[in-house]
Amino acid sequence: MDQMTNTRFDAVTAAPHNHSTHAKVVGQDVNVFYGDKQALFDINLSIGERQVTALIGPSGCGKSTFLRCLNRMNDTIDICRVTGKIELDGGDIYDPSLDVVELRARVGMVFQKPNPFPKSIFENVAYGPRIHGLASGKAELEEIVERSLRKASLWEEVKDRLAESGTGLSGGQQQRLCIARAIAVSPEVILMDEPCSALDPIATAKIEELINELRENYTIIIVTHSMQQAARVSQRTAFFHLGVLVEEGPTDEIFTTPKDQRTMDYVTGRFG
Amino acid sequence: MTGYLFLAILLFSLTAFYVGRSAGNGFVTANGRNVHSRPIYHGAFAAIWVGVPTLILVLLWLLLEDSVIEQLLVASLPASLTDGASPAQISLIVSEIRNVASGRIFSEPSPEIVAAAERYASWGMIARWAMVVVALCAMALALFLARTRMAPQFRARQAFERTLTIMMVFSATAAILVTLGIVVSLTYESLLFFSMVPPTEFFFGLNWEPQIAIRDDQVAGTGAFGAVPVFTGTLLIASIALLVAVPLGLMSAIYLAEFADARVRGVIKPILEILAGVPTVVYGFFAVLTVAPAVRDAGSLFGIAISPNSALAAGAVMGIMILPFISSLSDDAIQAVPRAMRDGSLAMGATKGETITRVLLPAALPGIVGGILLAASRAIGETMIVVMAAGLTANLTANPLEGVTTVTVQIVTLLIGDTSFDNPKTLSAFALGLVLFVVTLCLNVLALRIVQKYRERYE
Ligand SMILES: Nc1ncnc2c1ncn2[C@@H]1O[C@H](COP(=O)(O)OP(=O)(O)OP(=O)(O)O)[C@@H](O)[C@H]1O
Ligand SMILES: [Mg+2]
Numbered sequence: 001m002d003q004m005t006n007t008r009f010d011a012v013t014a015a016p017h018n019h020s021t022h023a024k025v026v027g028q029d030v031n032v033f034y035g036d037k038q039a040l041f042d043i044n045l046s047i048g049e050r051q052v053t054a055l056i057g058p059s060g061c062g063k064s065t066f067l068r069c070l071n072r073m074n075d076t077i078d079i080c081r082v083t084g085k086i087e088l089d090g091g092d093i094y095d096p097s098l099d100v101v102e103l104r105a106r107v108g109m110v111f112q113k114p115n116p117f118p119k120s121i122f123e124n125v126a127y128g129p130r131i132h133g134l135a136s137g138k139a140e141l142e143e144i145v146e147r148s149l150r151k152a153s154l155w156e157e158v159k160d161r162l163a164e165s166g167t168g169l170s171g172g173q174q175q176r177l178c179i180a181r182a183i184a185v186s187p188e189v190i191l192m193d194e195p196c197s198a199l200d201p202i203a204t205a206k207i208e209e210l211i212n213e214l215r216e217n218y219t220i221i222i223v224t225h226s227m228q229q230a231a232r233v234s235q236r237t238a239f240f241h242l243g244v245l246v247e248e249g250p251t252d253e254i255f256t257t258p259k260d261q262r263t264m265d266y267v268t269g270r271f272g
Numbered sequence: 273m274t275g276y277l278f279l280a281i282l283l284f285s286l287t288a289f290y291v292g293r294s295a296g297n298g299f300v301t302a303n304g305r306n307v308h309s310r311p312i313y314h315g316a317f318a319a320i321w322v323g324v325p326t327l328i329l330v331l332l333w334l335l336l337e338d339s340v341i342e343q344l345l346v347a348s349l350p351a352s353l354t355d356g357a358s359p360a361q362i363s364l365i366v367s368e369i370r371n372v373a374s375g376r377i378f379s380e381p382s383p384e385i386v387a388a389a390e391r392y393a394s395w396g397m398i399a400r401w402a403m404v405v406v407a408l409c410a411m412a413l414a415l416f417l418a419r420t421r422m423a424p425q426f427r428a429r430q431a432f433e434r435t436l437t438i439m440m441v442f443s444a445t446a447a448i449l450v451t452l453g454i455v456v457s458l459t460y461e462s463l464l465f466f467s468m469v470p471p472t473e474f475f476f477g478l479n480w481e482p483q484i485a486i487r488d489d490q491v492a493g494t495g496a497f498g499a500v501p502v503f504t505g506t507l508l509i510a511s512i513a514l515l516v517a518v519p520l521g522l523m524s525a526i527y528l529a530e531f532a533d534a535r536v537r538g539v540i541k542p543i544l545e546i547l548a549g550v551p552t553v554v555y556g557f558f559a560v561l562t563v564a565p566a567v568r569d570a571g572s573l574f575g576i577a578i579s580p581n582s583a584l585a586a587g588a589v590m591g592i593m594i595l596p597f598i599s600s601l602s603d604d605a606i607q608a609v610p611r612a613m614r615d616g617s618l619a620m621g622a623t624k625g626e627t628i629t630r631v632l633l634p635a636a637l638p639g640i641v642g643g644i645l646l647a648a649s650r651a652i653g654e655t656m657i658v659v660m661a662a663g664l665t666a667n668l669t670a671n672p673l674e675g676v677t678t679v680t681v682q683i684v685t686l687l688i689g690d691t692s693f694d695n696p697k698t699l700s701a702f703a704l705g706l707v708l709f710v711v712t713l714c715l716n717v718l719a720l721r722i723v724q725k726y727r728e729r730y731e
Contacts, residue, residue: 073619078533104621111619115612118635127630128620178616185621 021048024219025070025189030084032065032074039065043084043245045238052211052220054230054251057240058266063223066240067191070221071107072100088189105132108182112194114174116166116181121158124166124177125149128185144184152180153210172203179210183218190214192222196229208233227267231255239263277330277404284411285323291419292318292428299424309428317428318418320435326410333403341395342366348391350384458709461693461702468696469497474703476500480666480677482686482697497700499707501666505583505676509658510651512587512672513594517647520591521598522640528599529606530628541603548596556660559589564661571673581663581675590657594647601646601723605639606632638722645719649712655680679708 025047032040040062047053055063065074072093074080086093093103105128116124125145128134135141145162149155154176158169166177175195182190192211196204211220211233224230230237231251238248239262247254247263258264295318296311309317346354346362353365365385372381372389373396381389422428466474477498524544528537564585571578578584609632617627633640655678663675664685686701693699 071619073615076615076618101621101623104619109619111612111615113612115610115616117613117616117631127617127622131620131622131626131630181616181620 021051023047024049024089025221026087027066027069028085028087030066030069030082030086032062032069032083033081034077035079039243040069041243045245045248047219047221048236049219050215050217051236052215052222052234054234054237055221055223055240056225056227056230056237056266057246059225061240062243063240064193067109067193067221067223070189070191071104071109073104073109075100101132105185106187107189107191108185108187110175110178110182110190110192110195113198114171114178116169116174116177118165118167120163121166121169121177122162125180125184127181132185134185148180148184149177151183151214152176153206153213154180170203172199172206175199175203175207176210179207179214183214187218189219189221192220194223194225197225204229227255227269239266241266273400273404274330274334277407278327280404281323281326281330281407281411284326284408284415285319288322288411288415288418289315289319291415292316292422295419295422296428299422303424307424308426309430313429313432314422314426317432317435318415318422320432321418322411322414324435324439325414326407329410330403330407333406337399337403341392341399344395345369345388345392349388353384454709458702458706461699462706464693465696465699465703468699473497474499474700478668480682482682482700495697497696499679499700499704501668502677502679502682502704503707504668504670505662505666506652506678506680508583508670508672508676509587509590509662509678510648512583513590513651514644514648516588516591517595517598517651518644521595521643521647522602524595524599525602525606525640526628526633528603530624530632541600544596544599547592548600550593552593552654552656553660555589555593556656559585559657559661563589567673576673578673579663579675581661582673583662583676584672586658586660586662587672589661590651590654593654593657594650597647597650598640598643601643602636602640605636605643608639609635638725642719642723645715645722649715649719652715653680653708653712655684659684679704683708 023046027043027045030040030043030045031038043066045066055066057063068074069082069086070088070093074082082094088103088106091098117127119127122145125148126135126141129141129144135144146155146159149158154173157173158164158177166174169177175198179190179195196207199207208229211222214220222230222233234251236249237251237254239246239254239258239260241262247258247260249259254263255267258267264270293311293315296307296309296314299307299314300311345366349365354362357365368381369385369388369392371377372385373393474497477496478500479496479498480501481496483495524540528541532540564580564582567582567585567588568578568580613631613635614627617631618624622630658678658681662677662681664677664681665675666682667674667676669676683701683704686697686704
């Protein structure tokens, strides 16, 4: 607990949270069903711009489900049904007239298991710019790839082997490649579903550092099972339990003075 | 009688199993935990040692019995019959004796033959009874030996499992031995052929007219063994088949893997796979009676004369035949691409089409190529459709509207009718067969290699 308090103060000194920050993503009365089974119940959550929001909670509580609502990846699951309203910058993302391709260009995603395509490192990063037609020529594409890899702190490690396969990198490098791939299309929001769960502590530290830097330009929502990680990287934390959003607030308050007993039990490790 | 003998072997093995197991049970009651193998392994050990060697013995006996009796029979024939007779005449005499012995008498047989037939019949009986007696003795002996080896510390499980392993290794090598046998016999006959016709003529000659006289009194051409038209014909038909099957197969695979919902898929996929099980003769009918006339009519509509036997009709139908290989294997390959790839691409904002063409197909490519190569080797080896629909004349052409012939068709026609193994016409079939075997083997090995490589990629 001591250590956690320290890191909390690090996080706080690094970026004093700002309650007046503009709400980037707002979910209202979000319910999600898998077939007959309801996975999320009346979620109301607003996520501030240019800060890191952590989603925590025991396994199966619906964190990934909520995350996947935000870029409509739940559409790819046949039996999944979403009700309620989710707004991105005030626009309803479930509006039938909205193009999901455009939405996903604005809301990028990094998965739990690194999933680079079986293509070269360059092609992996160039994938998004190519399909969205962001580069007008080869030079511009190369520039985007370099910029993205630099932002993902991967450039120095791979600049001489851009033509090699992305699947040949180490796990941590693969995950940073996936982050580079996601930011290559300049999204506004980046969703990360347990991005470090397959990585060793050093690779994890690198990704956390990276998240801290990315916060300046992107709104980041991260699912994590590690309390320490949530404390280290996030400004706000939302605690889910059995499909219900129990509590949401500044990260240090959630970890030190939670209002709900269930949150208290969870963050102190009494259940999980 | 042999049937009863097999039944007896089965019963004996069962008995041996019970004997062995009760012996094992006896050890357990006497020694408690201090027994190496469980009783059931004692039983299995006894059963396998009683059954398998006897079975092998009986099978060998049945295999050799006839030729041994025949040798004895020939040796016992009076000199008046065998003196100066050629092997062919002797075998005629032997078959006459056999006919008489089994009661099929066409003309009045000579007394020597009748006597020989009686000998033949009685020897046959003796041999059968001897076999039964030997088999029963062998089983009794085996059971006795097995029983004496059993002891509390006897490693019956290891002994049983080792025997089982040997049997499995034997079964596995059987297939390899058969393949080797095929290669050896093909190579042997081909070498004979190449000693009569120079390989350069066979591989580079442009003229294929193998119908030469086998007997001196036949009237036929002098023969030409340039196999190039046959190879190009095969290539032409296989290419047409692939031109039909690859696009259709790929598109149906993509539809099945990515667009069809589970119910539709459950119906379509088995139906597609039924196509692979339709006998090729039936495809041949289809080609001759339906497709070929349709092609000809379509041609005459545009004022093009198309021969009734066209490579196009045969190739198109063959394409339908190999379609399931491509669609099924490609479908599997696409499905095997991990869901994470799909999600990764979709989450980047790619459409379904972009995901398929840019991520799924490249990732599944090795599997797809493997499927295409397997289909190609099927197409090259296919005979029936071509015999029926593409004709028999070797024609050096790249025009799909003419009739051509293929390697397999030529092999069939060369081996139908009069054959004689000291004659290049017959032997050329083996040279063609060898080429075919080597080519399809290479294609298969290549395909399996590729498929395997791709399996490792996501393991
Ligand atoms: N594709 C699906 N089909 C059916 N039910 C699903 C599906 N995905 C998730 N669920 C159910 O929805 C509930 C929430 O799942 P979700 O994956 O969102 O949990 P989670 O909080 O991310 O858990 P974890 O921490 O283990 O990743 C679970 O009960 C799960 O069984
Ligand atoms: Mg999850």
